[in-house]
Amino acid sequence: MTGKDDVAHMEEELPLGELPLDAWHRGKGARMVGFAGYHMPIQYEGIMAEHSWTREHAGLFDVSHMGQLSFSDEAQGQAVDAALELLLPSDIKGLKPFRQRYSMLLDQDGGILDDLMVSRPGDGAFDGAAIYMVVNGATKYDDIGWMIEHLPDDVTMNHMEDQALLALQGPEAGEALATLIPGTADLIFMQSGLFDWQGAPLWISRSGYTGEDGFEISVPGDAVVALADALCALPQVKPIGLGARDSLRLEAGLPLYGHDLSPAVSTIGADLGFAIQKRRREEGGFIGHARVMKELADGPGAKRVGIAIEGRLPAREGAPIFANGIQTGEVTSGGFAPSVGAPIAMGWVSLPDSAIGTALEIEVRGKRIAATVAPMPFVPHRYRRKA
Amino acid sequence: MSRYFTDEHEWIDVDGDIATVGITDYAQEQLGDIVFVELPDEGATFEKGDDAAVVESVKAASDVYAPISGEVVESNGALEDEPALVNSDAEEDGWFFKLRIADASELEGLMTESAYKKFVASL
Numbered sequence: 243m244t245g246k247d248d249v250a251h252m253e254e255e256l257p258l259g260e261l262p263l264d265a266w267h268r269g270k271g272a273r274m275v276g277f278a279g280y281h282m283p284i285q286y287e288g289i290m291a292e293h294s295w296t297r298e299h300a301g302l303f304d305v306s307h308m309g310q311l312s313f314s315d316e317a318q319g320q321a322v323d324a325a326l327e328l329l330l331p332s333d334i335k336g337l338k339p340f341r342q343r344y345s346m347l348l349d350q351d352g353g354i355l356d357d358l359m360v361s362r363p364g365d366g367a368f369d370g371a372a373i374y375m376v377v378n379g380a381t382k383y384d385d386i387g388w389m390i391e392h393l394p395d396d397v398t399m400n401h402m403e404d405q406a407l408l409a410l411q412g413p414e415a416g417e418a419l420a421t422l423i424p425g426t427a428d429l430i431f432m433q434s435g436l437f438d439w440q441g442a443p444l445w446i447s448r449s450g451y452t453g454e455d456g457f458e459i460s461v462p463g464d465a466v467v468a469l470a471d472a473l474c475a476l477p478q479v480k481p482i483g484l485g486a487r488d489s490l491r492l493e494a495g496l497p498l499y500g501h502d503l504s505p506a507v508s509t510i511g512a513d514l515g516f517a518i519q520k521r522r523r524e525e526g527g528f529i530g531h532a533r534v535m536k537e538l539a540d541g542p543g544a545k546r547v548g549i550a551i552e553g554r555l556p557a558r559e560g561a562p563i564f565a566n567g568i569q570t571g572e573v574t575s576g577g578f579a580p581s582v583g584a585p586i587a588m589g590w591v592s593l594p595d596s597a598i599g600t601a602l603e604i605e606v607r608g609k610r611i612a613a614t615v616a617p618m619p620f621v622p623h624r625y626r627r628k629a
Numbered sequence: 630m631s632r633y634f635t636d637e638h639e640w641i642d643v644d645g646d647i648a649t650v651g652i653t654d655y656a657q658e659q660l661g662d663i664v665f666v667e668l669p670d671e672g673a674t675f676e677k678g679d680d681a682a683v684v685e686s687v688k689a690a691s692d693v694y695a696p697i698s699g700e701v702v703e704s705n706g707a708l709e710d711e712p713a714l715v716n717s718d719a720e721e722d723g724w725f726f727k728l729r730i731a732d733a734s735e736l737e738g739l740m741t742e743s744a745y746k747k748f749v750a751s752l
Contacts, residue, residue, distance in 0.1 A: 289687040290662040578664035
């Protein structure tokens with residue numbers, strides 16, 4: 243038996259790094275794999291069980307491989323805001339303290355270099371930085387290089403390599419975290435705050451990448467083992483691996499960089515236009531603006547869509563997609579969806595074939611299987627939008 | 630009846646000229662939750678080492694090779710409705726297919742149960 247589509251294809255050839263929770267994962271029985279340059283847990287007790295636990299209770303994910311960056315200046319943040327509005331298509335100047343936004347880095351042609359979260363710290367978090375940013379692990383060094391090239395000298399970017407990042411996700415995440423840190427109960431979706439836990443400063447945002455309510459917690463690396471232990475001691479919480487993280491985000495319709503998003507595709511085609519606020523569309527002034535405006539006017543050539551698959555055979559990344567017998571695109575993420583109970587996929591198809599309900603065929607091992615363009619998310623989001 | 634094993638983590642029960650093939654408990658454990666098994670059609674013939682079946686776990690698709698040459702006489706229809714049988718009972722009810730053995734001498738290169746256990750322990 244040979245895995246032909248294993249996570250191994252994501253492994254890097256450089257020696258793998260160790261994250262602060264490495265020994266902790268192994269102690270919990272995790273199976274470790276190479277991912278984004280680090281040893282990471284793919285699963286503990288099994289992907290299906292971990293997936294379902296997160297949908298029903300609360301799952302703890304170690305996402306310390308992601309890049310945590312802070313940006314500061316000597317001008318109360320004005321230089322940072324101006325510089326980041328050149329790099330990001332989102333409204334940074336209008337981002338209020340304790341608020342977070344989804345955004346991306348675009349290249350000169352409007353191709354997506356990475357997707358990311360950007361937030362405005364408050365209460366002096368991150369040494370009073372004007373902006374806190376979380377970028378993908380596999381792309382963080384490229385992102386840093388790109389930004390250094392484009393940032394003016396009066397803006398300082400700090401890669402906080404000693405900072406760990408946890409995500410606590412699921413319908414019981416709120417009550418679980420509130421038992422350790424009561425103030426977190428008041429946070430709403432995409433809102434953040436600075437909290438103290440046993441002397442460690444935690445920057446906590448109500449957000450995540452599973453479609454469930456939950457939190458992302460930036461914690462000093464030397465406090466993360468104690469925090470992970472305290473969280474997993476709660477009856478609602480179990481550690482969850484990368485395998486379930488992938489199936490959860492796919493069901494939630496959330497794109498994964500390096501798979502569903504790449505420099506070859508655009509923001510509008512990716513259906514991520516919500517990240518570009520009205521003022522930015524109108525005024526421009528960011529790298530990649532021309533492509534965005536052209537595609538808003540004329541439509542993108544191809545679109546990212548959700549795909550429901552008939553039968554039980556999963557279609558995976560790279561499988562060609564056909565409409566009326568002609569290839570129209572390719573699957574970019576696919577697999578069995580535990581909460582749907584069927585295989586689902588995300589893929590890119592030509593614009594005329596992207597309408598919900600369009601009949602498609604996907605080729606898997608020489609066979610064409612029936613599929614349909616489906617609305618996303620596949621499992622409804624359950625974000626906590628109101629207090 | 631004798632049971633043989635391969636270094637590709639398959640087991641083969643030989644009864645007369647019929648060989649029943651499945652994957653080992655070690656293999657199912659490594660694959661994780663199995664969600665689909667693609668089985669060969671009755672009458673298909675394989676040379677030793679041909680792709681004979683595909684097992685899909687939540688995370689990946691893996692090939693299952695024909696451990697010996699032969700003609701498929703039966704596939705395990707129970708796996709179509711319940712692929713998780715491979716997880717729960719890999720070495721009995723979770724069998725994949727039965728072959729009419731083309732060349733019994735191919736069995737000579739396979740491992741016994743104790744040799745396979747040693748092989749797995751060395752991984």
